[in-house]
Amino acid sequence: MMQRSCQAIILAAGQGTRMKSSKPKVLHQVAHLPMVSHVAKAAINAGSQKISLVVGPDMDPVLKAVRSIHKNVQSHQQIERLGTAHAVLAAESDLGQPLDDVIILYGDTPLVESQTIASMRAALSNGADVVVLGFRAEKPDPYGRLLEEEGQLVAIREAKDASEDELKVDFCNAGIMAFSGKIILQLLKRIDNDNAQKEYYLTDAVELANRSGHKVVAMEAEEAEVQGVNSRLELARVEATFQQRARLNAMTEGATLQDPETVYFAHDTKIGRDVVIEQNVVFGPGVEVADEATIRAFSHLEGAKVASHCVIGPYARLRPGADLREAAKVGNFCEVKKAVIDQGAKVNHLSYIGDAHVGAKANIGAGTITCNYDGFNKSKTEIGAGAFIGSNSALVAPVIVEEGAIVGAGSVITKTVEANSLTLTRAKQMALSNWATKFREKNSKG
Numbered sequence: 186m187m188q189r190s191c192q193a194i195i196l197a198a199g200q201g202t203r204m205k206s207s208k209p210k211v212l213h214q215v216a217h218l219p220m221v222s223h224v225a226k227a228a229i230n231a232g233s234q235k236i237s238l239v240v241g242p243d244m245d246p247v248l249k250a251v252r253s254i255h256k257n258v259q260s261h262q263q264i265e266r267l268g269t270a271h272a273v274l275a276a277e278s279d280l281g282q283p284l285d286d287v288i289i290l291y292g293d294t295p296l297v298e299s300q301t302i303a304s305m306r307a308a309l310s311n312g313a314d315v316v317v318l319g320f321r322a323e324k325p326d327p328y329g330r331l332l333e334e335e336g337q338l339v340a341i342r343e344a345k346d347a348s349e350d351e352l353k354v355d356f357c358n359a360g361i362m363a364f365s366g367k368i369i370l371q372l373l374k375r376i377d378n379d380n381a382q383k384e385y386y387l388t389d390a391v392e393l394a395n396r397s398g399h400k401v402v403a404m405e406a407e408e409a410e411v412q413g414v415n416s417r418l419e420l421a422r423v424e425a426t427f428q429q430r431a432r433l434n435a436m437t438e439g440a441t442l443q444d445p446e447t448v449y450f451a452h453d454t455k456i457g458r459d460v461v462i463e464q465n466v467v468f469g470p471g472v473e474v475a476d477e478a479t480i481r482a483f484s485h486l487e488g489a490k491v492a493s494h495c496v497i498g499p500y501a502r503l504r505p506g507a508d509l510r511e512a513a514k515v516g517n518f519c520e521v522k523k524a525v526i527d528q529g530a531k532v533n534h535l536s537y538i539g540d541a542h543v544g545a546k547a548n549i550g551a552g553t554i555t556c557n558y559d560g561f562n563k564s565k566t567e568i569g570a571g572a573f574i575g576s577n578s579a580l581v582a583p584v585i586v587e588e589g590a591i592v593g594a595g596s597v598i599t600k601t602v603e604a605n606s607l608t609l610t611r612a613k614q615m616a617l618s619n620w621a622t623k624f625r626e627k628n629s630k631g
């Protein structure tokens with residue numbers, strides 16, 4: 186079968202006043218990715234070759250968010266918001282020579298899955314001309330109702346225009362539609378605004394298509410998948426749904442989550458097999474955890490790589506550029522930033538390791554700090570393989586501790602530590618015998 190070509194049109198002109206926000210609604214993030222980028226990702230994964238984006242005035246950051254997903258994006262301004270059909274027509278110039286499949290998506294409905302879009306495309310390739318995605322709404326009140334007759338979708342009735350009988354239908358319009366590229370423009374151009382809201386309804390395309398003898402079908406999705414976001418409360422609900430999905434997915438792929446509800450993933454978290462994740466772990470963006478690693482309770486990871494057999498936490502913080510190699514350990518109350526912790530090395534207690542390379546099997550004592558910042562510049566600390574850094578040492582970067590060296594506890598290291606040496610910078614210990622006894626006696630008299 187010939188591959189069908191596909192383009193997506195993402196509607197995102199609404200400012201989203203109910204968010205009470207200074208930024209456009211679709212830039213609010215779900216799992217650390219703007220909603221509109223989630224939508225673009227789903228469109229691309231379902232095979233769209235290009236994306237047309239419909240935005241309101243002053244929405245360049247929205248275009249940027251979509252371009253970060255895919256280069257081939259054309260943006261169009263809809264100045265006046267006269268309805269969903271009017272919004273799609275703002276992208277008319279991209280429909281001059283339309284591709285085989287045209288998918289309409291909303292920028293504020295971020296959880297739609299690429300498989301769903303792909304099945305809508307499959308329906309087009311099986312002969313449908315228009316495909317509408319519906320869902321059984323728990324509270325259908327605000328939604329357009331899908332009116333079917335013998336497997337054909339005959340109309341979508343907006344709630345404000347619906348009869349009492351039509352309002353009883355709970356099969357609702359999610360807003361996501363697929364059109365055969367051959368007919369979309371001619372349908373859209375016939376839509377008028379003769380309705381309760383004086384808007385150009387995209388949903389009217391269904392009745393018009395029926396009148397022209399086209400095949401129109403509805404498909405059904407779960408309500409959670411097509412939940413739109415109009416308020417902060419709905420944003421939180423969508424986030425919760427995303428997290429449920431991500432937890433389920435991690436477990437399906439072979440990770441153990443000891444208390445799934447307390448683990449939070451980012452949109453791009455990669456978790457290997459036989460990874461164990463304890464309670465209350467948070468993944469920011471850009472984390473990869475390889476097979477058989479353990480992430481202990483209350484750890485926070487972001488922009489970090491964790492190789493197999495590593496053990497992190499409890500209470501560890503891995504920041505961007507943390508790169509833990511095979512079987513490394515980062516323990517409680519340690520922070521690692523932009524640093525390689527090489528194979529089998531240990532940073533177990535209360536340390537800050539930033540802009541550093543910790544060699545294989547090195548042991549970093551409790552409370553060690555790499556002093557990487559002088560207020561202006563960041564400098565690097567190099568710690569050789571097998572080195573042992575005594576507790577409460579400060580390594581003032583740029584500085585090198587060569588392999589196999591031992592740094593005495595409490596040292597402040599500012600110069601190269603020679604390989605296999607013992608280096609310490611603290612004052613010699615002295616004792617005044619019985620001084621304490623005499624001191625107490627003197628002070629307790631009278």
Ligand code: UD1
Pocket residue numbers: 196197198199200239263265266267268269270271272291292293327328329330341343357358359360385386387388413
């Ligand atoms: C629309 C559907 C309704 C469906 C509901 C699902 C129509 C006429 N109605 O209703 O059947 O049940 O979505 O949520 O299509 N937008 C623009 N420009 C416009 C109007 C809308 O870009 O002029 C964008 C919005 O930013 C939003 C999306 O289109 O992302 C939907 O708009 P919204 O006003 O929420 O649609 P409803 O009228 O609620």
Ligand code: CA
Pocket residue numbers: 413415
């Ligand atoms: Ca809406």
